[in-house]
Amino acid sequence: MQTPISSLTITRPDDWHLHLRDGATMASVLPHTARQFARAIVMPNLKPPVTTTAQALAYRERILAALPRDMRFEPLMTLYLTDNTPPEEIRRAKDSGLVHAVKLYPAGATTNSDAGVTDLGKCRRTLEAMQEVGMPLLVHGEVTDSDIDIFDREAVFIDRVMIPLRRDMPELKVVFEHITTRDAAHYVRDADGHVGATITAHHLLYNRNEIFRGGIRPHYYCLPVLKREAHRQALVEAATSGSAKFFLGTDSAPHPKGAKEHACGCAGCYTALHAMELYAQAFDAAGALDKLEGFASLHGADFYGLSRNSDKITLRRESWELPAELPMADTSVVPLDAGGTLAWKMI
Ligand SMILES: NC(=O)N[C@@H](CC(=O)O)C(=O)O
Numbered sequence: 001m002q003t004p005i006s007s008l009t010i011t012r013p014d015d016w017h018l019h020l021r022d023g024a025t026m027a028s029v030l031p032h033t034a035r036q037f038a039r040a041i042v043m044p045n046l047k048p049p050v051t052t053t054a055q056a057l058a059y060r061e062r063i064l065a066a067l068p069r070d071m072r073f074e075p076l077m078t079l080y081l082t083d084n085t086p087p088e089e090i091r092r093a094k095d096s097g098l099v100h101a102v103k104l105y106p107a108g109a110t111t112n113s114d115a116g117v118t119d120l121g122k123c124r125r126t127l128e129a130m131q132e133v134g135m136p137l138l139v140h141g142e143v144t145d146s147d148i149d150i151f152d153r154e155a156v157f158i159d160r161v162m163i164p165l166r167r168d169m170p171e172l173k174v175v176f177e178h179i180t181t182r183d184a185a186h187y188v189r190d191a192d193g194h195v196g197a198t199i200t201a202h203h204l205l206y207n208r209n210e211i212f213r214g215g216i217r218p219h220y221y222c223l224p225v226l227k228r229e230a231h232r233q234a235l236v237e238a239a240t241s242g243s244a245k246f247f248l249g250t251d252s253a254p255h256p257k258g259a260k261e262h263a264c265g266c267a268g269c270y271t272a273l274h275a276m277e278l279y280a281q282a283f284d285a286a287g288a289l290d291k292l293e294g295f296a297s298l299h300g301a302d303f304y305g306l307s308r309n310s311d312k313i314t315l316r317r318e319s320w321e322l323p324a325e326l327p328m329a330d331t332s333v334v335p336l337d338a339g340g341t342l343a344w345k346m347i
């Protein structure tokens with residue numbers, strides 16, 4: 001048997017799906033991301049949502065102002081699509097050079113999605129403008145109908161929304177965000193044209209048993225919810241396949257500890273602190289560490305038409321214990337796998 005490799009140096013990665021929030025929380029979480037990643041697609045689901053280019057540019061300035069002076073990081077901004085986003089807003093976004101995508105939240109699907117789209121038919125002209133200027137549509141791919149089982153919401157979304165959308169707008173660039181099922185992994189793998197997908201570390205590492213292991217564990221609750229083991233395996237297969245359609249998106253989503261440990265707890269896992277360590281663990285378990293660089297550092301930049309990063313990061317095989325919680329401004333955030341031992345460490 002070969003001795004396992006003890007360190008891995010790769011091109012600095014980017015996070016193609018991140019929640020930074022705003023204000024004091026943003027200032028607390030931003031250094032975690034900036035330590036690991038050169039750039040991140042910053043999700044627009046603030047309260048109120050980032051629906052205009054002017055708001056996105058102001059948000060970008062707040063992020064850069066909160067960045068510690070000795071760190072470098074480039075926030076890639078997005079707009080929150082509503083039933084009323086005018087096509088002219090897409091042109092303004094494109095012309096800014098700083099807004100890189102538009103996010104579709106089906107109304108009611110997830111955290112701060114109340115202002116999201118009620119019927120994609122209402123967005124037709126706006127989507128046509130996106131297709132025309134080459135502005136990617138990022139999709140939270142779940143239907144919200146109360147008669148659809150929560151574990152089936154992504155698979156049903158493919159049939160009811162994704163397939164018709166891509167038939168109508170074959171040139172529209174689409175990212176199927178945080179995919180969680182074999183159905184989505186295979187759909188993206190087999191699709192023609194401009195479609196990619198992000199995959200989180202937690203969906204590569206855990207199946208839905210984790211939410212209920214020994215009791216109810218709110219820090220493993222996110223949306224789309226973790227699925228059964230066969231789906232996790234299909235996601236690992238996709239992420240480690242070498243296909244350029246799949247790339248890293250942590251979906252790191254900070255919520256105050258008290259809002260997670262609650263009678264009606266918020267959805268979202270916090271992984272910005274230790275994202276690359278978690279991905280390394282998943283790729284290592286699959287015997288595919290050689291595929292990590294493409295997934296984490298190359299495929300996403302290529303999809304978005306951005307240059308690849310030129311500097312490197314190094315991960316070392318070294319165990320370390322995660323803190324139980326991370327103090328932040330007036331609260332604390334519990335990282336995924338809090339108190340657990342990680343096998344890799346970014347140095
Ligand atoms: N993934 C989550 O469970 N939560 C995200 C929203 C999202 O990405 O759907 C959040 O903003 O908290």
Ligand SMILES: [Zn+2]
Pocket residue numbers: 110140177178223224
């Ligand atoms: Zn989402």
Ligand SMILES: [Zn+2]
Pocket residue numbers: 017018019043251253
């Ligand atoms: Zn998200």
